[in-house]
Amino acid sequence: MTTFVLFGGTGDLAKRKIIPALYSAFVNGRLDQDFKFIGAAREKLTDEEFRVRVAAAIESYAANVDGATEEKRAAFLATTHYSKIDARIPEDFAALKSGLQTSETNATLFYLATGPDIFIPVVEQLSKHGLVEGNARVVVEKPLGRDAQSAKEINQSLRSYLNENQIYRIDHYLGKEMVQNLLALRFANSFLEPLWNRKWIQDVQISISEQVGVESRGDFYDHTGALRDMVQNHLLQLVSIVAMEPPVNANPDAIRDEKVKVLRALHKFTPDEVSKKTVRGQYRAGAVDGKPVIAYQNEPGVPPSSRTETFVAIRAEIDNWRWAGVPFYLRTGKRMASRSAEITINFKPIPYSIFGKSQGPLRSNRLVISLQPEESVQLYMKAKEPGEGIRLSDVALNLDFAEVSNSRRVESYERLLLDAMHGDLTLFVRDDELSAAWAWIDPIMSAWQNDSEGLKSYISGSWGPSAASYLLAQHGAAWGEEFVES
Structure with missing residues (x-):
């Protein structure tokens, strides 16, 4: 089982790139049958309210995906859930943990489609709640730092909670x-x-x-x-x-x-x-x-x-x-x-x-x-x-x-998301x-x-x-x- 948790799930990048990429992979049978998608953001939403937004993103940016049907879109939306997460509130991560099935065989991919100032608080809470153990992986979006020193500090902080082979620094090119x-x-x-x-x-x-x-x-x-x-x-x-x-x-x-x-x-x-x-x-x-x-x-x-x-x-x-x-x-x-x-x-x-x-x-x-x-x-x-x-x-x-x-x-985000789910680091930055x-x-x-x-x-x-x-x-x-x- 693979669970995909998207921090910044209501943001522009999620809407334009990540959700359409996930949907395309789902339509073409590239995701596990028991795949689960959890959007996470500070806004308070129900699962159904988030699904309405996901459906709108699909309509705007992925309506022409080959093989897409109303049935497949409904099936994708059924995999979709929402979790209110504020990086400053530990209790929110406890609620997220209750909805995850973490184990050595279940893979969890956390995608941080947020500003870089949020990376470390989120990873710290994921670590404190035992969510980055086993097959857990974390994808971080650019920009990673503003110069050599800030990038070094971010990377050192990430590695204090994660192994290097758990960190997927994405460059969609x-x-x-x-x-x-x-x-x-x-x-x-x-x-x-x-x-x-x-x-x-x-x-x-x-x-x-x-x-x-x-x-x-x-x-x-x-x-x-x-x-x-x-x-x-x-x-x-x-x-x-x-x-x-x-x-x-x-x-x-x-x-x-x-x-x-x-x-x-x-x-x-x-x-x-x-x-x-x-x-x-x-x-x-x-x-x-x-x-x-x-x-x-x-x-x-x-x-x-x-x-x-x-x-x-x-x-x-x-x-x-x-x-x-x-x-x-x-x-x-x-x-x-x-x-x-x-x-x-x-x-x-x-x-x-x-x-x-x-x-x-x-x-x-x-x-x-x-x-x-x-x-x-x-x-x-x-x-x-x-x-x-x-x-x-x-x-x-x-x-x-x-x-x-x-x-x-295969569009670049879809390929990279699938590689991250499969644990392939070739196209990610070390x-x-x-x-x-x-x-x-x-x-x-x-x-x-x-x-x-x-x-x-x-x-x-x-x-x-x-x-x-x-x-x-x-x-x-x-x-x-x-x-x-x-």
């Missing part, structure tokens, strides 16, 4: 199908490994762009910013997977051991390097998809004089034998021209062209791995255009996963990974705090500040969309 396919692409294909190094690769670009603004999260986001919200976790996780050495096997700790080595090898910036190798920006009013949008400083919950960054571009370097001298260009931003997440591996140019100057400069081969909105892998090669003479153009060898497989696409990521981020944050003039502005619906283009142009490179536009 690791649940994306294409992120996991990175492992298969790298370590199940012999032709790539000889090219996957500084001898053959010119640069690596990892870009996550969003068209949305901060939406209803203005107050939260203004205390976080793009560097903490996106770079510290999503982008650095992608860097570690792209750059890692082959693990000894596919076991969770073998893979995470190699990821940690990459994060520790990231070159730490001096204050002077921060000014030269990073760009931060904040969106102003503009238009996205032809619709006018307001500036960040006019968003609800955002102070009019806010200096929080909504865009970051970084020229990172990895100080190890494989990657020395290869720049890793990282970029993320809100209110960008399009929604996308891509990893581009730009290979070095050919040493000499036999086709003469009439062809103009030939763009190097590149491997483009798209994570969203569609998942695909494209290898761009040169080929002759039909007709007289020799005229070269880029041709993409395209692997579209929607076309090559009819298997059901303590030392988190510490190494913060150790690299801290010098950048510190330098930015002492630089009141460094924040650039950019028009909503653009590709960010012009300084981000110059960051690459001064080294003879360009972001992918700039090549397309040219």
Whole structure:
């Protein structure tokens, strides 16, 4: 029997992501027959009142799940219960315990979809009431800390009540199908490994762009910013997977051991390097998809004089034998021209062209791995255009996963929830990974705090500040969309 307890069960994350993921897994037969779902929050609700909210979340965010029927929705709602929980009231946890069946064979998963200030009080009470023994596991949402020191304190507190293998630090990007396919692409294909190094690769670009603004999260986001919200976790996780050495096997700790080595090898910036190798920006009013949008400083919950960054571009370097001298260009931003997440591996140019100057400069081969909105892998090669003479153009060898497989696409939260229920830690962040990521981020944050003039502005619906283009142009490179536009 598996019991899923969702703290923050009435919150926005629960409604938009977690409840739809649970429902999809239930509809597709991925949950135990005696699965039990308990929502927990401070609000006083009956089981039936909570089920009404769960039904509304399903209607809004999971109405089109394959295989869904009215009967299955009713059956899912029948598994659903509610428990009023205030982290400051021990008696609430005693009431929760009475509704749980804890044993060595019954697995309980506690998901903390709350602010990080609640993590430790909740885990402390769970421990005092004997609820984290046996097969109990705890999933904690980001952000986990605001810097290296606060993350260390949170992790130390968590480990005072839990074993490391009970802690599931979730990063939903690791649940994306294409992120996991990175492992298969790298370590199940012999032709790539000889090219996957500084001898053959010119640069690596990892870009996550969003068209949305901060939406209803203005107050939260203004205390976080793009560097903490996106770079510290999503982008650095992608860097570690792209750059890692082959693990000894596919076991969770073998893979995470190699990821940690990459994060520790990231070159730490001096204050002077921060000014030269990073760009931060904040969106102003503009238009996205032809619709006018307001500036960040006019968003609800955002102070009019806010200096929080909504865009970051970084020229990172990895100080190890494989990657020395290869720049890793990282970029993320809100209110960008399009929604996308891509990893581009730009290979070095050919040493000499036999086709003469009439062809103009030939763009190097590149491997483009798209994570969203569609998942695909494209290898761009040169080929002759039909007709007289020799005229070269880029041709993409395209692997579209929607076309090559009819298997059901599993959304990232569903995959990660199922992995946590099954005790698979592969796609969750380990303590030392988190510490190494913060150790690299801290010098950048510190330098930015002492630089009141460094924040650039950019028009909503653009590709960010012009300084981000110059960051690459001064080294003879360009972001992918700039090549397309040219």
